Amino acid sequence: MSTSPQESVRRQNLGALLRYVHVRGATSRAELTSRLGLNRSTIGALTADLATAGLIDEGVPHETGRAGRPSIVVSPRSSRVYGYALSLELDAIRAARIGLGGKVLDDRAAARPPGTDAAPAVAGLAALVADMQRTAPAGAVFVGSGLAVSGSVRHHLGWTDDAIEPALTAALDALHLPHRPIIGGSADLAALAEHTRGAAVGVDNVIYLHGDAGISAGIIAGGRRITGYGGHGGEVGHMVVNPSGRLCGCGSRGCWETEIGERALLHLAGRAVPTPGAAVAAAVRAARSGDPDAVAAVEHAAGWLGFGVANLVNIFNPTVVVFGGTLRELYLAGADHVRTRLTAMALPACRDHVGLRTPLLGNDAPLVGAAELAFERLLSDPLDTTP
Amino acid sequence: MSTSPQESVRRQNLGALLRYVHVRGATSRAELTSRLGLNRSTIGALTADLATAGLIDEGVPHETGRAGRPSIVVSPRSSRVYGYALSLELDAIRAARIGLGGKVLDDRAAARPPGTDAAPAVAGLAALVADMQRTAPAGAVFVGSGLAVSGSVRHHLGWTDDAIEPALTAALDALHLPHRPIIGGSADLAALAEHTRGAAVGVDNVIYLHGDAGISAGIIAGGRRITGYGGHGGEVGHMVVNPSGRLCGCGSRGCWETEIGERALLHLAGRAVPTPGAAVAAAVRAARSGDPDAVAAVEHAAGWLGFGVANLVNIFNPTVVVFGGTLRELYLAGADHVRTRLTAMALPACRDHVGLRTPLLGNDAPLVGAAELAFERLLSDPLDTTP
Structure with missing residues (x-):
């Protein structure tokens, strides 16, 4: 069935409006009018359609603190949909x-x-x-x-x-x-989550780095997820950073995760790997209390973390890099080493505007x-x- | 001035039609009808508008080899616009x-x-x-x-x-x-050109690598150019691949361009650098004729070329990698070394589908x-x- 031009535009507008309140939460009709660039009567017709379909609620806010008739507030029907x-x-x-x-x-x-x-x-x-x-x-x-x-x-x-x-x-x-x-x-998906509701809201170029048993990345470029052919991009853990380094499980030598992954960090810190994620946090705590092996391990891994981030910053030129999973602890403990290596290695045009952040959504991302x-x-x- | 829904859709359709003939050249109305998913009368109205505006010509093809009334052909007015x-x-x-x-x-x-x-x-x-x-x-x-x-x-x-x-x-x-x-x-822009009219038409995930005095990349991901903040992404020449390698002009040690750039290649081949681009082609010719220094230089640089490509393939998971500028000669002379290193280093899910190509548009890209x-x-x- 062919769709008329009017119907096609109406559907686009319905989607834009519903997406706005889905992401931002309860929003006044006045704000929707200005943010979506549509006139008041169009917004009224769209919210009426969405309310009839049971997707939103409309209501008058309890108090506005401003003179004049308060603008009706539109909320997503979280409990129903x-x-x-x-x-x-x-x-x-x-x-x-x-x-x-x-x-x-x-x-x-x-x-x-x-x-x-x-x-x-x-x-x-x-x-x-x-x-x-x-x-x-x-x-x-x-x-x-x-x-x-x-x-x-x-x-x-x-x-x-x-x-x-x-x-x-x-x-x-x-x-x-x-x-x-x-x-x-x-x-x-963690990158998408931090971009939509977390540490990188409103930022179009984002690298989210996640550490657990391996190292992986989620990349947002120009506001969109970069997933590559078949959804298998972002394998930054197997970016080789140290050709004379350790053998990796993938068969290469000196992959990034052999330098900054939890096994590498715990090995250097002289610790066993019973429950790796928790052990990384413990090793980082030990470094903070001055345990010399743990300090050396954190300095080593944080330096190589900055090394790989510099490579990615030169390649993608992001505005924000978010450190998640075990890399969050590592970054917090070794931020100076990460930043020093980044400054030494990344081109000024690529690094000057880069913010280094931790996730807002944690393991829920x-x-x-x-x-x-x-x-x-x-x-x-x-x-x-x-x- | 607000635009009516009909007018907004009409403009989108005019743009899609003109873009199609701009990229593909002369196209029959029948093909436009099927490719753009619009009905015949809509296509007729759109082409009439574009013809009136002087942007396209419409005409009957000289011969079709098929029975029935030939479909009118729409061509961009290259000489006027x-x-x-x-x-x-x-x-x-x-x-x-x-x-x-x-x-x-x-x-x-x-x-x-x-x-x-x-x-x-x-x-x-x-x-x-x-x-x-x-x-x-x-x-x-x-x-x-x-x-x-x-x-x-x-x-x-x-x-x-x-x-x-x-x-x-x-x-x-x-x-x-x-x-x-x-x-x-x-x-x-070379990546955009090869994607639009060259070696990577119809391919959504493309890395175009260009060698001259430095090494840079143009990246298409999900069909769009990835330029990063301020248009300064793609600085792959300063991805560090060999931390114990040579100092680079940027201040880092072992940047990719210190291993595969024209200066590196010519230095290893024992050649001066009068007009570097031409000298690279000459060194590659010398390698083909068996000059031992030139052979060693090409093998060294081609191996490191494969090394960096493997990193990028793991990160982006492209379908096509195009080698331009001096990297074209290097790739053609050392394709086996590039492919061997890529196979050894890139993850199977990322490398199995990757095609390695040379540009169709050459230095005009x-x-x-x-x-x-x-x-x-x-x-x-x-x-x-x-x-």
């Missing part, structure tokens, strides 16, 4: 029911079922969803789901998105949750990003009723 | 008058005026334009200009776009050529990309008559 955000990590599976506007309505987590087969992990995620679905209010509307898959799962278990997606689609279908889940890499994927279909065409 | 494409290089300035559709109507080149001040180079470019403008046919319509500035000019002369743009705008204004020129980096910038304003809103 929801998606599922899922996260598949090396040692955990997580799921959350998220309302339009990004509100966490419910959440569950479990250990990842052991083994190298993806099916039990997918079944585990579906079980967490089923559990939450039982308590979802009658009349609430499901609009989609998103899944973050960590780089470690992709590398250490070798699970491709193509192996996960059909099983997850079938499991959600069996729960009467239609729409194919959208899958992304954890670092990519991949899940928050997965929720953005879950709402993407609704936001691109809010009144589309195709199942 | 033109822009200026300019290129500012370390040792040369170049300018071309380019017709809609990408046809080179006229071109000029000169040595870059010596000195470290940008004003004489801008005046030189304007003089080349003035010379071509004298022979432009009466009634021809100027729609814009684009300038490619090479990475070497930016680095070795320190000329910022902000220093060049006002002077060039004023010089073109004095020739009665309105519209601010749009400036881009040479490697960025930055100029062809600058022409795309020159037409951007027209193509985004063909009937906009704002001066």
